[in-house]
Amino acid sequence: MDLQQIVDDTWNALADERGCGTPARYIPALAEVDPTKFGIAVATRSGEVHCAGDTDEPFSIQSISKVFVLAQALEREGLALWDAVGREPSGNAFNSIVQLEREKGIPRNPFINSGAIVTTDRFIGDRGPDEAVADLLAKLQNMGRDDDIGIDERVARSESETGARNRSLAYFMADFGRLLNPVEDVLSVYFRQCALALTCRQLADAALFLAFDGCDPVTRERMCSRERTRRINALMLLCGHYDNSGEFAFDVGFPGKSGVGGGILASIPGRATIAVWSPGLNRWGTSLLGARALAQIADRTGWSVFSGR
Ligand code: GLN
Numbered sequence: 001m002d003l004q005q006i007v008d009d010t011w012n013a014l015a016d017e018r019g020c021g022t023p024a025r026y027i028p029a030l031a032e033v034d035p036t037k038f039g040i041a042v043a044t045r046s047g048e049v050h051c052a053g054d055t056d057e058p059f060s061i062q063s064i065s066k067v068f069v070l071a072q073a074l075e076r077e078g079l080a081l082w083d084a085v086g087r088e089p090s091g092n093a094f095n096s097i098v099q100l101e102r103e104k105g106i107p108r109n110p111f112i113n114s115g116a117i118v119t120t121d122r123f124i125g126d127r128g129p130d131e132a133v134a135d136l137l138a139k140l141q142n143m144g145r146d147d148d149i150g151i152d153e154r155v156a157r158s159e160s161e162t163g164a165r166n167r168s169l170a171y172f173m174a175d176f177g178r179l180l181n182p183v184e185d186v187l188s189v190y191f192r193q194c195a196l197a198l199t200c201r202q203l204a205d206a207a208l209f210l211a212f213d214g215c216d217p218v219t220r221e222r223m224c225s226r227e228r229t230r231r232i233n234a235l236m237l238l239c240g241h242y243d244n245s246g247e248f249a250f251d252v253g254f255p256g257k258s259g260v261g262g263g264i265l266a267s268i269p270g271r272a273t274i275a276v277w278s279p280g281l282n283r284w285g286t287s288l289l290g291a292r293a294l295a296q297i298a299d300r301t302g303w304s305v306f307s308g309r
Contacts, residue, residue, distance in 0.1 A: 001301065003272075004050045007040050010296045011052035014038070014289055021280020021288030024260040029158035030060060030279075033261070038278045040293055043204035044271070047218035051201055058197035059277050060155050062259030063094065063285075065193040066116040067210070067240075070232060071224045072139060073110075073123040081122055084178060085115045087235060094242045094260075094285055095165045097172060105176025109239040111257065114169045120193065121179045121186045129185040133192050140196060143216065143223060144206035149198055156195035163191060194259075203265055203275035210236075210255075210267035233267055237305070244284035252294045253304025258286040266294055268303045 018036040025031040039054035049055075073081055090108035092098060099108055107115035124132040133151070141149045159166075170183045170190075179186055198206065209216055209223035210233060216223060224232070236255035241248040248256060254266040254274070262279035264287050274297060278289035302309030 003042055006297060006300045007042055007050045007052045010293050011040055013296065014293055017289055018278065019280060021282060023262065023279040024281060027155065027159045027162060029155045030261060033279050035279045038289060039200040039276065041200035041204040041275045043208055043273045045212065045217045049201050049204055054277065055200040058199050059263055060152055060261035061196050061198050061203060061263050062194045062261040064257050064259040064263050064265045065196050066111050067232060067236065067257045067265065068140060069123050069136065069193055070110045070119050072136065073119045074228045075224060076125055077122045084122060085110050085118045089239050089245055091243050097169055100172055105173040105178040109235060111235065111239045112242060113166055114173060117166065117170050117186060117190055118173065118178060120190045121181050124181050124186065124189055129189045132189050136193060140206055143209065144198065144202040146202050149202055151192050152195045152197040156192045159191045159194060163187065166190065200275040200277050203263065204273045207265050207267060207273045211269050211271060211273050233269055236267060241286050242284055244282065244286050248286065248291060252291065252298050253306045254294060254298060260285050262287040262290065264290040264294060271303055
């Protein structure tokens with residue numbers, strides 16, 4: 001299979017539709033990004049990355065960060081994390097509060113905002129917020145084998161300034177005694193993790209452990225246990241796109257995680273990781289063109305986890 005050809009064909013087939021969808025505007029700094037950006041990067045076991053389009057420009061990974069923080073929180077906290085956050089799809093929007101009251105401040109899963117805020121709290125543990133952010137950044141730089149990976153502080157500030165909804169979720173959970181750290185400390189880490197800026201190439205590279213049982217297939221370094229990695233992939237498939245997860249599984253069939261910056265990270269166990277970026281979103285907050293690109297790649301490669309090929 002000529003992967004580079006597939007990546008090029010997919011990019012060319014969709015290039016005329018660049019700019020489709022609606023970029024996230026509720027975080028003002030994201031509204032300034034050029035909506036016609038479009039990149040596709042596929043990283044394989046050998047570490048080779050097949051790219052097309054805008055794959056060397058950093059973008060705000062937003063909720064894709066929730067996957068990395070979950071992996072790290074599980075490494076720190078182990079199974080106890082699952083006392084604080086569930087493993088079921090929510091069927092609600094990423095920033096929804098409706099289930100939290102009935103379920104006594106325990107979020108449905110680690111990929112909706114409330115669940116990610118709890119996961120971030122456990123990732124911080126007994127450290128200060130700045131130490132936790134420095135640790136996360138160092139891990140990302142190590143996994144992506146690139147010290148240029150950084151945090152866009154302007155995006156983090158912009159989100160904090162307009163973060164009333166996330167503050168509401170966090171204070172509501174704190175009222176149930178679900179957060180171990182001061183609410184504003186947890187939020188300051190959450191906003192900065194969402195503002196991590198990676199290129200498609202760096203993101204596909206940094207996530208390779210997800211597709212290869214928790215190990216970086218190039219350096220053989222273990223990032224996450226085999227069992228946890230398998231379960232993170234399961235959660236990505238079921239909850240990675242919020243109330244659009246069913247549609248994404250139906251159309252694409254890869255464990256994936258979207259972010260409102262327009263990125264989608266897909267993990268195809270045993271084969272590859274794919275990072276796509278196009279800022280225009282569908283109404284559930286998933287990149288419109290990005291999801292279409294992944295559907296085409298799934299068709300061409302037969303890599304859907306539901307396919308027998
Ligand atoms: N930082 C965003 C928020 O908390 C992340 C949401 C997303 O990417 N779906 O609203």
